[in-house]
Amino acid sequence: MNCDTFHAQFAPASEDAVVLAHLRSCDACLNFAAEQDGDVLFRSLGGEELVPPGGVDAFVSDVMREVRLRGTETTVTRRTAVWPRRLAVAATFAAMIAGTAVVYEIDHRGDAPVQTAAVVHHQFRTAVKPVLESYDSKNATIVEVPSAREDVTVVMVFDDSLPADL
Amino acid sequence: MIPTKDSIEPDDRQLVDTIRGGDPDAFEQLVRRKTSKVYALCYRVIGNPEDAKDISQLVFIKLWENLEKYDSRYAFDTWLYRMVTNVAIDFIRNRQSRDNAVNSNLRLVKTSTEADQGVNVQRKEVEAVFNDISSVLSPKQKTIFVMNQMEDLASAEIARILGCRESTVRNHLFNARKLMQQQLQIRYPEYAQLWRNRS
Numbered sequence: 001m002n003c004d005t006f007h008a009q010f011a012p013a014s015e016d017a018v019v020l021a022h023l024r025s026c027d028a029c030l031n032f033a034a035e036q037d038g039d040v041l042f043r044s045l046g047g048e049e050l051v052p053p054g055g056v057d058a059f060v061s062d063v064m065r066e067v068r069l070r071g072t073e074t075t076v077t078r079r080t081a082v083w084p085r086r087l088a089v090a091a092t093f094a095a096m097i098a099g100t101a102v103v104y105e106i107d108h109r110g111d112a113p114v115q116t117a118a119v120v121h122h123q124f125r126t127a128v129k130p131v132l133e134s135y136d137s138k139n140a141t142i143v144e145v146p147s148a149r150e151d152v153t154v155v156m157v158f159d160d161s162l163p164a165d166l
Numbered sequence: 167m168i169p170t171k172d173s174i175e176p177d178d179r180q181l182v183d184t185i186r187g188g189d190p191d192a193f194e195q196l197v198r199r200k201t202s203k204v205y206a207l208c209y210r211v212i213g214n215p216e217d218a219k220d221i222s223q224l225v226f227i228k229l230w231e232n233l234e235k236y237d238s239r240y241a242f243d244t245w246l247y248r249m250v251t252n253v254a255i256d257f258i259r260n261r262q263s264r265d266n267a268v269n270s271n272l273r274l275v276k277t278s279t280e281a282d283q284g285v286n287v288q289r290k291e292v293e294a295v296f297n298d299i300s301s302v303l304s305p306k307q308k309t310i311f312v313m314n315q316m317e318d319l320a321s322a323e324i325a326r327i328l329g330c331r332e333s334t335v336r337n338h339l340f341n342a343r344k345l346m347q348q349q350l351q352i353r354y355p356e357y358a359q360l361w362r363n364r365s
Contacts, residue, residue, distance in 0.1 A: 015318075017318075020318065024289075027288045027289060030288075030289060030292075034360050035360070038359075038360040038361040039361070041292055041357065041360055041361050042292065042296055042311075042315050042316070042361075043315050043316065044289055044292060045210065045289065045292060045293055045296060045315075045316050046210070046312075046315060046316025046317055046318060047316070047318070049202030049203055049205075049206050050202060050205050050206040050209055051202060051205070052201065052205045052215070052218070052219040052222060053215050053216060053219055054219070056198060056201050056202065059201055059205075059219065059222070059223070060194060060197050060198050060201060062223060063197050063223050063226045063227065064190075064193075064194050064197070066223065066227055067190070067193065067226075067227060067230045068190075070227070070230075070231075
């Protein structure tokens with residue numbers, strides 16, 4: 001459409017695509033149209049398809065590079081994501097086995113502390129009872145410890161010179 | 167009979183099916199086909215070529231990631247435009263919260279003498295005026311205004327794209343015009359006289 005045809009065909013509120021296309025490409029006709037219909041003012045900005053900075057080829061190339069990059073990242077992430085999951089499962093099993101073993105150990109220690117306590121108790125009794133009488137000589141030391149009963153029990157004799165069957 | 171370009175090239179739905187079949191070259195073809203359209207809408211809504219380019223690329227990446235969700239019973243462009251408007255509106259909202267409308271009053275008001283002399287309308291200047299006064303619109307109002315006035319989309323189609331009622335679209339359009347008129351009156355009285363004619 002040339003300018004003469006546009007002048008002839010233009011009408012306010014026109015929706016004619018050809019008329020609008022000319023309006024959007026010709027400043028002289030925009031002036032003419034705007035005087036008749038102010039509404040065309042901002043309509044003149046539309047229509048034509050615009051090219052991004054750098055051109056369509058560069059734009060498409062950038063998009064495709066990003067798409068491929070994201071595709072690779074997704075694949076790598078999926079691959080690597082399998083190993084932590086497997087490790088986590090293995091660690092869970094190991095923790096369960098170790099936990100069971102510890103519980104088993106504690107359960108079976110139920111008898112042992114009694115025995116240990118008995119030994120400790122025995123040692124405790126010999127250690128804290130006061131020494132009532134002792135005999136010192138050049139060759140021997142005899143320590144007598146009172147027992148629960150009335151009689152006296154000799155619990156230690158230290159004398160290297162005495163015969164072994166004493 | 168020699169096959170025409172249209173008969174050789176698959177339509178949008180066929181391309182999407184091919185992409186879903188695992189052909190990345192088909193996606194490249196789709197991007198190439200829609201670049202100008204997507205960029206144009208982004209540029210008109212955002213008003214800055216570099217930001218519009220970044221947002222357009224983001225749109226295509228989102229398109230690639232969500233292509234499985236496209237329902238081929240509906241027009242592909244409607245779905246694509248919905249994605250563009252969502253991303254662009256999000257971008258404007260974030261930018262608005264950053265800028266806090268710092269640029270809204272940068273232009274000095276022309277004197278009445280200048281306004282009385284009339285205006286020799288040129289698209290470059292109209293574009294600058296639009297970018298300036300449309301900053302008072304909400305992202306949705308601006309998007310609707312751009313789609314209606316510059317992309318020549320009917321309010322019914324805009325309603326489908328935005329997933330709202332047609333009356334909502336018309337309401338946004340009415341408010342957008344009202345706000346822009348006020349801004350024109352204050353900042354570009356010479357243009358306000360022109361735009362007042364019909365709207």
